[in-house]
């Protein structure tokens with residue numbers, strides 16, 4: 435979908451992109467970096483809106499230096515900053531954008547209605563945008579990026595300014611752009627954590643340089659941490675505690691109880707030494723006459739992995755560069 439080769443962008447006082455080489459395939463890809471890392475600059479070059487100082491890039495097999503117009507016909511773009519006219523309605527604005535992309539009037543109106551419904555704007559779509567909440571404005575921006583049925587969309591910080599609920603809704607919408615319509619997505623964020631549920635692939639940049647590009651599952655490989663949850667019984671009204679003590683008596687210590695996780699207080703975490711740990715847990719739970727609700731390997735969160743790597747890396751400081759929220 436996207437390929438860059440030694441791509442650089444230098445402004446008089448700052449190098450926004452520094453010999454960036456990266457390949458991005460279909461699906462949902464997160465582009466993560468702190469504010470100023472070069473994300474928006476990369477998007478503008480990929481759209482053919484801003485020339486690179488050095489290197490080359492292709493989007494959908496088209497050279498950004500010469501085929502910007504064709505790229506913009508096939509790619510949707512949701513800019514980071516507020517850029518909506520306050521005194522027109524969402525419908526009027528999105529129809530206008532659809533017409534600008536070359537759709538005939540009837541198709542533009544139909545696509546606008548479908549797209550606004552998809553992003554969750556209903557009766558409000560006839561009211562002037564100036565009265566909208568931040569979340570509604572973000573949805574209008576998303577709708578105009580999708581209205582011409584692009585093959586690929588670039589979403590620049592779509593969760594900016596949203597509260598946690600609004601952020602989750604937006605991330606769900608982004609995921610559905612790919613699952614429901616088969617449109618590939620490049621979505622930027624300065625929050626590593628929020629992209630792990632949404633993206634198939636994550637590209638991390640810092641100071642315009644590529645820090646890492648890998649699939650989300652590679653970032654979050656399974657660990658040897660086991661999470662266990664058991665039922666209570668009449669004999670053991672606190673089943674979790676009974677299992678903890680029984681495991682301890684057999685030399686297996688459990689850590690914490692999954693504070694912050696769903697079902698916190700009922701979840702025991704322990705390090706699996708191999709198959710025998712699974713057998714031991716099964717036997718202990720059965721001997722106590724309890725039910726095993728779940729026994730599963732916990733996955734890392736991207737941000738934990740990244741923090742670990744940062745600690746081992748001497749020449750890069752992603753810890754300071756990349757937020758871990760979300």
Ligand SMILES: Nc1ncnc2c1ncn2[C@@H]1O[C@H](COP(=O)(O)OP(=O)(O)OP(=O)(O)O)[C@@H](O)[C@H]1O
Pocket residue numbers: 445446448449450467468469470471472473474475476514591
């Ligand atoms: N037109 C410009 N002229 C001069 N410097 C620029 C220009 N555009 C961007 N920069 C600088 O290039 C660097 C990268 O900016 P860019 O906007 O790409 O970062 P970003 O990762 O998108 O961050 P943000 O989310 O804050 O926009 C920053 O130091 C920025 O100040």
